[in-house]
Amino acid sequence: MPEPRPGELLIRVAVAGVCRTDVYVAQGRMLSADPLILGHELAGVVAEAGRGDHGFAAGDRVAVMPAIPCGRCLRCTSGMPECCPHHEFLGVARHGAFAEYMAVPAQVVHHLPETLSFREGAYAEPVCASLAVLKAGIQPAERGLIYGDNRIAELTKRVLLTAGFATVETHGMDPSRPLETDAYDFVIETEAVAPAFDEIIRVLRPGGRVVLKSRPPGPVAIDVAAAVRKEVVFESASYATFSESLKYLADQDLADLFDEVRPLEDFATVLAADDVGEDLKRFLSPDPVEANRVPPRPIAKDHTAPVATDQPSAMSAP
Numbered sequence: 001m002p003e004p005r006p007g008e009l010l011i012r013v014a015v016a017g018v019c020r021t022d023v024y025v026a027q028g029r030m031l032s033a034d035p036l037i038l039g040h041e042l043a044g045v046v047a048e049a050g051r052g053d054h055g056f057a058a059g060d061r062v063a064v065m066p067a068i069p070c071g072r073c074l075r076c077t078s079g080m081p082e083c084c085p086h087h088e089f090l091g092v093a094r095h096g097a098f099a100e101y102m103a104v105p106a107q108v109v110h111h112l113p114e115t116l117s118f119r120e121g122a123y124a125e126p127v128c129a130s131l132a133v134l135k136a137g138i139q140p141a142e143r144g145l146i147y148g149d150n151r152i153a154e155l156t157k158r159v160l161l162t163a164g165f166a167t168v169e170t171h172g173m174d175p176s177r178p179l180e181t182d183a184y185d186f187v188i189e190t191e192a193v194a195p196a197f198d199e200i201i202r203v204l205r206p207g208g209r210v211v212l213k214s215r216p217p218g219p220v221a222i223d224v225a226a227a228v229r230k231e232v233v234f235e236s237a238s239y240a241t242f243s244e245s246l247k248y249l250a251d252q253d254l255a256d257l258f259d260e261v262r263p264l265e266d267f268a269t270v271l272a273a274d275d276v277g278e279d280l281k282r283f284l285s286p287d288p289v290e291a292n293r294v295p296p297r298p299i300a301k302d303h304t305a306p307v308a309t310d311q312p313s314a315m316s317a318p
């Protein structure tokens with residue numbers, strides 16, 4: 001059992017999301033503490049609140065922002081702790097969420113709204129990262145492209161659609177379906193590899209904008225001359241605020257992006273599957289039965305897709 005330090009809460013993990021970062025760290029491609037418990041996307045229950053007026057009590061349902069800010073830099077002192085570049089990341093710099101219990105500073109813990117499930121709470125960090133693209137200088141009327149064929153691309157598309165971007169396309173690297181040259185006002189990258197940037201720069205209109213949002217484990221080559229010829233604008237999106245993320249989750253139904261919660265013991269197979277393909281969001285839990293429970297939703301959510309019904313119709317009954 002971890003021993004919480006002053007200012008920390010002991011949290012019983014209900015659900016932990018599996019993310020690319022976990023795969024990179026497990027593969028030794030990203031510098032990390034060693035030994036280390038992986039996992040940075042989580043929701044759970046406060047097991048021990050300790051002392052201090054942090055506003056939490058044992059039994060509170062919570063979600064955690066995994067980037068622990070330094071508290072001293074310009075971002076921290078100007079009210080943007082989520083974007084602190086000197087943060088300590090859970091599951092990278094210190095023990096993470098693939099555990100029954102973990103200790104985290106109260107400052108990164110947020111109350112989980114009653115209407116949100118633990119899975120939704122554990123999904124707040126990816127949502128927070130996707131919402132950050134709205135801080136870039138992109139406009140709903142522009143022709144935009146989300147470059148990538150993965151669940152981050154899908155989530156980012158949802159975020160843009162709810163923000164009024166009606167004509168966003170998504171496209172993965174696919175030589176058999178080349179994209180139009182000089183066609184897009186902006187491109188949001190979701191998989192930072194060199195060939196992706198070659199194509200992104202080619203398809204942007206001169207003066208177009210690329211929004212960097214992924215966090216590759218190392219440097220990536222970019223054809224600078226090609227970018228300069230087109231006067232491509234590079235912008236980066238780290239995080240929105242965690243509160244905005246929880247609000248987004250309370251307003252939108254993203255459950256179709258989620259896989260079932262799997263037992264924590266399956267972590268090796270779940271991580272290996274995630275490395276092969278990112279389709280649905282994968283989750284782990286020490287108690288999958290509790291974790292799969294969905295709370296009642298008194299607030300009607302905004303379903304962007306029509307709801308399919310698999311109820312047998314009365315007409316077809318024998």
Ligand SMILES: [Zn+2]
Nearest residue numbers: 019041125126
């Ligand atoms: Zn993540």
Ligand SMILES: [Zn+2]
Nearest residue numbers: 070073076084
């Ligand atoms: Zn800072």
